[in-house]
Amino acid sequence: MTEDHALALNLDATLSKSEQKRVQILHxxxxxxxxxGFSNTSMDEVxxxxxxxxxxxYSHFGSKDDLFVASIESKCVVHQLTENLxxxxxxxxxxxxxxxxxxxxxxxxxxxxxVFTTCVAxxxxxxxxxELFYNAGPKHILNLVKGYLAxxxxxxxxxxxxxxxxxxxxSLMLFGELRMRLELxxxxxxxxxxxxxxxKETALMFLRAHQV
Numbered sequence: 001m002t003e004d005h006a007l008a009l010n011l012d013a014t015l016s017k018s019e020q021k022r023v024q025i026l027h028x029x030x031x032x033x034x035x036x037g038f039s040n041t042s043m044d045e046v047x048x049x050x051x052x053x054x055x056x057x058y059s060h061f062g063s064k065d066d067l068f069v070a071s072i073e074s075k076c077v078v079h080q081l082t083e084n085l086x087x088x089x090x091x092x093x094x095x096x097x098x099x100x101x102x103x104x105x106x107x108x109x110x111x112x113x114x115v116f117t118t119c120v121a122x123x124x125x126x127x128x129x130x131e132l133f134y135n136a137g138p139k140h141i142l143n144l145v146k147g148y149l150a151x152x153x154x155x156x157x158x159x160x161x162x163x164x165x166x167x168x169x170x171s172l173m174l175f176g177e178l179r180m181r182l183e184l185x186x187x188x189x190x191x192x193x194x195x196x197x198x199x200k201e202t203a204l205m206f207l208r209a210h211q212v
Contacts, residue, residue, distance in 0.1 A: 022060045024050040029071045034114035037122060038068055038129040065132060072115070072136035079106040081141055086148035090155055092207060095148070096170070100203040101196065103141065104174050108195075113182050142167045158210045166210070173202050 015023065028050035032041040043064055047054040061067040076082065079102045088095055106112055119130045145167035149160040160166040176198055181188050 018060075021050070021052050021056055025052060025057055025060055025067070026071055026074050029067050030075070030111055033068060033071060034111050034118070037118045038064075039122060039126050043067070065128075068129070068132055069136040072133060073140070075106060075109070075111060076137065076140065079103070079109075081106060081144070083144060086144055089148065089151035092148075092152045092158060093204065096203040096207060097200050099145070100170075100174055100199040103171065104176075104195065104199040107175060108178050108182055113179075117183065138171075142171060145170060157212060158207055159212050160210055166206075170203070170206050173206065174199060176202070 025046060029041075029046050032045055032049060036045075041064075043057050044054055046067065047057045050057070057067070061070055081099075081102055085099055085102065086095060115133060119133045123130045142164065146163045149163040149166055152158050153160055153163070176195075178188055178191055178195055178198075181191070
């Protein structure tokens, strides 16, 4: 692991040595997958970059597929995109606004853009990587939102006839112009200041469209 990378990790001192090594491995895997792609990254390289043995990498993650999936899942956790975020079905205005901000931040992060574009670029030769990415990231989040919207239905204020399709619509609306420009490598300086307002307004507009 490079000195700069080690400093960037700022590992939690309360973690056990094993947990700290797991975090190191995940950070290195994310970095390498983003910069080299899945097919060009080996478990040996991850071990070297993380400053651990190859055996340690395999003790935490049984295969490169498992490591890739765990890397994607870890980014969801970092942005708090877990079941714990989508809990209070009685206050969807609050919950979905927070979700919009957390999800909106993740999808425009450098890591998210790099992994997505890499998957697209290698989809012809390595379609299995795209499937791993989709299942661990987008599909996982869509299922969380789908389940939450189904619970919101029970309170009677809003109704989602097809929670899955509604989850898809909300997620895609949150991508917004910013994500499009980032994928194309265009300047975003003029729209960045308005991003938070856009996310909040999108979440509330989404709810108004489903108000009973």
